Amino acid sequence: MDGPDESNGEAVPDGEGTEPETALATARRQLERAAANVDVDAGVITRLRHPTKLQQVSVPLRRDDGSLEVFTGYRAQHDDVRGPYKGGLRYHPEVNADECIGLSMWMTWKCAVMDLPFGGGKGGIAVDPKDLSEDERERLTRRFAEELRDVVGPTQDVPAPDMGTGPQEMAWFMDAYSMQEGETTPGVVTGKPPVIGGSYGREEAPGRSVAIVTREAIDYYDWDIEDTTVAVQGFGSVGANAARLLDDWGADVVAVSDVDGAIYDPDGLDTQDVEGHDERPGMVSGYDAPETLSNADLLELDVDVLIPAAVGEVITTDNVDAIQADMIVEGANGPTTFAADTVLGEKGVPVIPDVLANAGGVTVSYFEWLQDINRRKWSLERVHEELEQEMLEAWEAVRTQVDEQDLTWRDAALTVALSRIGNAKETRGLWP
Numbered sequence: 001m002d003g004p005d006e007s008n009g010e011a012v013p014d015g016e017g018t019e020p021e022t023a024l025a026t027a028r029r030q031l032e033r034a035a036a037n038v039d040v041d042a043g044v045i046t047r048l049r050h051p052t053k054l055q056q057v058s059v060p061l062r063r064d065d066g067s068l069e070v071f072t073g074y075r076a077q078h079d080d081v082r083g084p085y086k087g088g089l090r091y092h093p094e095v096n097a098d099e100c101i102g103l104s105m106w107m108t109w110k111c112a113v114m115d116l117p118f119g120g121g122k123g124g125i126a127v128d129p130k131d132l133s134e135d136e137r138e139r140l141t142r143r144f145a146e147e148l149r150d151v152v153g154p155t156q157d158v159p160a161p162d163m164g165t166g167p168q169e170m171a172w173f174m175d176a177y178s179m180q181e182g183e184t185t186p187g188v189v190t191g192k193p194p195v196i197g198g199s200y201g202r203e204e205a206p207g208r209s210v211a212i213v214t215r216e217a218i219d220y221y222d223w224d225i226e227d228t229t230v231a232v233q234g235f236g237s238v239g240a241n242a243a244r245l246l247d248d249w250g251a252d253v254v255a256v257s258d259v260d261g262a263i264y265d266p267d268g269l270d271t272q273d274v275e276g277h278d279e280r281p282g283m284v285s286g287y288d289a290p291e292t293l294s295n296a297d298l299l300e301l302d303v304d305v306l307i308p309a310a311v312g313e314v315i316t317t318d319n320v321d322a323i324q325a326d327m328i329v330e331g332a333n334g335p336t337t338f339a340a341d342t343v344l345g346e347k348g349v350p351v352i353p354d355v356l357a358n359a360g361g362v363t364v365s366y367f368e369w370l371q372d373i374n375r376r377k378w379s380l381e382r383v384h385e386e387l388e389q390e391m392l393e394a395w396e397a398v399r400t401q402v403d404e405q406d407l408t409w410r411d412a413a414l415t416v417a418l419s420r421i422g423n424a425k426e427t428r429g430l431w432p
């Protein structure tokens with residue numbers, strides 16, 4: 001069904017202090033703040049507060065014990081003026097319509113910051129994948145693909161992995177969609193295993209871009225990476241890859257975490273030795289490290305760079321005053337609420353936003369989509385080179401706005417995105 005009024009409408013209040021710190025509320029307030037810096041028609045900004053479409057589906061699952069359970073799935077399609085909707089599918093108990101809409105708005109900005117020919121989408125199922133067997137995950141994913149068949153497609157909406165999903169889910173999704181279409185359609189999703197049209201380097205790409213952007217920011221502020229301490233919350237696709245690359249490049253990664261807690265070594269952890277979420281979920285907190293901490297304590301460590309790379313809304317008004325990091329690089333989507341972001345801005349703590357920092361994922365997804373529709377395969381070296389190039393170009397576009405307009409990194413990134421989106425709408429003549 002199409003979206004309920006409370007999601008497509010104005011249910012999110014704008015009043016200071018009374019607003020829930022949800023992904024949608026945060027995305028809308030970020031949009032309004034950034035809109036003041038760009039010469040874009042006010043009607044376009046009003047339109048961008050809402051998704052084009054919200055699909056909600058029931059996903060029945062026959063459990064291994066024979067019982068039937070029905071889960072709720074969503075796909076929010078925010079804006080496609082620059083190209084097909086693009087964005088991940090998340091399996092997490094807290095997935096809901098508003099979260100998907102907020103995340104899909106960030107995908108629109110992310111694709112525009114990277115100048116990719118895509119718009120923004122996001123979806124998922126409200127389920128804890130750890131409660132499912134592999135067979136159950138396969139049946140759930142195949143059924144989800146069947147339910148979404150009319151709204152996805154290589155030129156319409158191209159899903160990808162997000163939290164709780166990975167290459168295997170994308171493989172099942174692609175297979176189920178292809179069976180319905182009667183032809184193998186690798187371009188319907190990205191983040192697949194390379195053997196069926198996935199791109200080399202996609203899995204580590206968001207973590208790689210987090211590391212590249214952190215390296216550029218360290219350079220921008222005239223720090224030395226060899227003297228930089230880093231704490232990373234979440235050790236999955238994004239967190240583990242970012243931590244290991246920064247470790248390789250000389251930084252001291254002193255703390256990493258999984259859902260159960262953090263490990264800490266003030267002299268720097270050997271991040272290659274710590275098993276990540278994909279290798280063995282839940283193993284980080286079981287690692288033999290000098291000290292253990294809670295996830296809350298990790299966020300408040302006195303480090304140079306804090307990289308929240310797990311769930312959203314972890315830096316809030318409740319803990320922002322206790323944050324000691326000199327810089328925050330957002331590996332997760334939406335880890336900082338609007339109110340906390342404002343406090344950090346007032347304190348002069350740079351926050352390198354998600355829509356730039358973790359954009360390596362969707363950028364290599366774009367490379368994968370190009371490889372699929374052209375039936376070509378790129379080498380890992382080529383993927384790394386082109387990703388580095390794309391990240392440096394996006395960094396430069398955002399940095400220019402920071403320096404020329406004296407903006408925060410987030411406002412600068414959104415300014416770049418909104419001018420490109422506004423321009424595209426004006427040029428196409430698609431007025432709201």
Ligand SMILES: NC(=O)C1=CN([C@@H]2O[C@H](COP(=O)(O)OP(=O)(O)OC[C@H]3O[C@@H](n4cnc5c(N)ncnc54)[C@H](OP(=O)(O)O)[C@@H]3O)[C@@H](O)[C@H]2O)C=CC1
Nearest residue numbers: 163164206234235236237238258259277282310332333361
């Ligand atoms: N995958 C992708 O392509 C991209 C993902 N992102 C964003 O990055 C973030 C992480 O995604 P991804 O790395 O894919 O996810 P994964 O599922 O691969 O890993 C998530 C990690 O976070 C930990 N975690 C889960 N819940 C919590 C919690 N409440 N507190 C602390 N740690 C927790 C998990 O621990 P455990 O192992 O114990 O479960 C795991 O280490 C999300 O915000 C996602 O939207 C952004 C761009 C691209």
Ligand SMILES: O=C(O)CCC(=O)C(=O)O
Nearest residue numbers: 087088160162361362365
């Ligand atoms: O690779 C993609 O298409 C999207 C990845 C994603 O969901 C994200 O960047 O948040």
